[in-house]
Amino acid sequence: MTGSLPALVAAAVFFVVSHFTLSHPALRDAIVGGIGEKPFRALHGVVDLAALAWLILAYASAPYVELWPPVMAARYVPLAVMPVAAVLLVCGLTTKNPTAMYWDKPDAGDPVPGILKITRHPVMWAVILWALAHMAPNGDMGSIIFFAAFATMAVVGMGAIDRRRQRLMGDAWAAIAATTSNLPFAALLGGRTKLDFKEIGIWRIAGGLALYGALLLAHGRVIGLAAAHPRLRVVAAAAPVAPMAGTEHRAVTNLLLPPLRFAEYLEFSGRERAFGLDPAGRDPLPDQMIGQLNEAFIAYLNHGGFPQCAVADASLDSGEIVSTALLNDLPGLHGIGDSVELNRLFTALALNSGGEASIEELARFSGLAKNTLKRYLAYLEAAFLIRRVHRVDGDARRFERAVTFKVYVTNPSLRAALVGPVGADDPVMGRMAETGVVSQWLHADWAAERSAYARWPGGAVDFVELDLASGQPQMAVDVMWDEHGLGEPEALAAFVAFARVNQVPVNYVLTRGRSGRTDMAGTTVEIEPVSRFCYRIGRQIANFSITTGS
Numbered sequence: 001m002t003g004s005l006p007a008l009v010a011a012a013v014f015f016v017v018s019h020f021t022l023s024h025p026a027l028r029d030a031i032v033g034g035i036g037e038k039p040f041r042a043l044h045g046v047v048d049l050a051a052l053a054w055l056i057l058a059y060a061s062a063p064y065v066e067l068w069p070p071v072m073a074a075r076y077v078p079l080a081v082m083p084v085a086a087v088l089l090v091c092g093l094t095t096k097n098p099t100a101m102y103w104d105k106p107d108a109g110d111p112v113p114g115i116l117k118i119t120r121h122p123v124m125w126a127v128i129l130w131a132l133a134h135m136a137p138n139g140d141m142g143s144i145i146f147f148a149a150f151a152t153m154a155v156v157g158m159g160a161i162d163r164r165r166q167r168l169m170g171d172a173w174a175a176i177a178a179t180t181s182n183l184p185f186a187a188l189l190g191g192r193t194k195l196d197f198k199e200i201g202i203w204r205i206a207g208g209l210a211l212y213g214a215l216l217l218a219h220g221r222v223i224g225l226a227a228a229h230p231r232l233r234v235v236a237a238a239a240p241v242a243p244m245a246g247t248e249h250r251a252v253t254n255l256l257l258p259p260l261r262f263a264e265y266l267e268f269s270g271r272e273r274a275f276g277l278d279p280a281g282r283d284p285l286p287d288q289m290i291g292q293l294n295e296a297f298i299a300y301l302n303h304g305g306f307p308q309c310a311v312a313d314a315s316l317d318s319g320e321i322v323s324t325a326l327l328n329d330l331p332g333l334h335g336i337g338d339s340v341e342l343n344r345l346f347t348a349l350a351l352n353s354g355g356e357a358s359i360e361e362l363a364r365f366s367g368l369a370k371n372t373l374k375r376y377l378a379y380l381e382a383a384f385l386i387r388r389v390h391r392v393d394g395d396a397r398r399f400e401r402a403v404t405f406k407v408y409v410t411n412p413s414l415r416a417a418l419v420g421p422v423g424a425d426d427p428v429m430g431r432m433a434e435t436g437v438v439s440q441w442l443h444a445d446w447a448a449e450r451s452a453y454a455r456w457p458g459g460a461v462d463f464v465e466l467d468l469a470s471g472q473p474q475m476a477v478d479v480m481w482d483e484h485g486l487g488e489p490e491a492l493a494a495f496v497a498f499a500r501v502n503q504v505p506v507n508y509v510l511t512r513g514r515s516g517r518t519d520m521a522g523t524t525v526e527i528e529p530v531s532r533f534c535y536r537i538g539r540q541i542a543n544f545s546i547t548t549g550s
Helices: 005-023 025-035 037-060 072-094 122-135 141-169 171-179 202-222 262-269 287-303 307-312 318-326 339-351 359-366 370-382 413-419 429-442 489-501 530-548
Strands: 235-243 250-257 355-358 386-392 404-409 451-456 459-466 473-480 506-511 516-520 523-529
Touching: 005 025, 005 037, 005 141, 025 037, 037 141, 072 122, 072 202, 122 141, 141 171, 262 287, 262 530, 287 413, 287 429, 287 523, 287 530, 339 359, 339 370, 339 386, 339 404, 339 413, 355 359, 359 370, 370 386, 386 429, 386 459, 404 429, 429 451, 429 459, 429 473, 429 530, 459 489, 473 489, 489 506, 489 516, 489 523, 506 530, 523 530
Parallel strands: 386 451, 473 506, 506 523
Antiparallel strands: 235 250, 355 404, 386 404, 451 459, 459 473, 516 523
């Protein structure tokens, strides 16, 4: 029984209850009396393995129900906690321990050596730390149920082991309990025991750290590089495409994700040097060169997302995008079995990049169940193909329950690969220019977390950069590629009202070619060509990310 959250709950309950039911003294003694100690241990092991297999299968096939969105900082929690858990595990398994399973006799010397002076349940605490650490970055219902089952097993197990040892050992156990503690370091802090770290053994600590390193490497292969290396920016995806001309060998397409920013595209294509641009971002491009920069910006929108295209000034084929990013085995590792549905959803989102959507609307359009849709969106974000940007109101306040959001492809060349290039006068160029603007922020997690858009009954603002600590807007941006009505006060009235009410210090209206500055109702608005703005902001963010390692 798998494939649903109730099935996962049932598997988790069976995993915990079956173990402790068989371990209950009355039932255990009855079974041992009938079949013997060794057959009972074998039976117990078989039941535990079956319960664990069911739990894993139920978790792998459970629907994705998001409880909280992915948070970059949460991905560091396992990296910080797991070395401790690994050391506890190795020390617990290699130290003679009166709380260990099927332990028979106390050590003739010190009955509680080494790690047991820190806690008499090192293995159980290793399991608890592992489970709790992995809840933080996995904010979906299935993960919480899965990891909570292990944490519950360990917490309840510590009490059950203590009671069993008390029943079997009597006064000998009382002496052990008096000099140890369940809670780590409690006995040491209470002065009931003393620890010489030499008792633990350097080789055990080294073994634990080696185990952690091995788990980290395995994590990258089995669970994902993003979880194992949260600071990693470049992810390579490869897939075979059509055979190369004159040969039977199939070429391999490599995509570097996240894709290039506009400044990086200019650098790769050699245009940054040709235009005389300053890589430090100090000297802006003069107005007389905006025409050339616009041509480069449109080329970037059409095929500038990936290094090999930037160098060759060539577009990716839609089949290459789909094969490399959507039809390989990566979706399967995220529990996605139908790549055709995933491809259909991604194509629709790419076509409407910069459009506002909701889970309800996307579910009706796609025919997907809401939980399935959320899982697909989570995968597309994890694969750096899309980003969701959430809405604030006219007072720049986030909504307690976010219903609508905007979806952007991480680089507009993904859209061009699917439906063809855009031109400067195409009706869709406004949204593609907006996608180009927003995508400059979306590649850096620190910048993406600050990103929002505003909409309220009286108007809207295309992009708002928020201060994470205060929630106050630091920048407001509107994209007016067609420059329609730019000289009329009514065209900027809602934008200026938002900036004035929220005291936004930096405000930009981005255009096709016009530049300047205007003051309306005490608010200063910078008017700048979108291509120059994207280069300047993209270069600043890239330089900041390199400097800080973000």
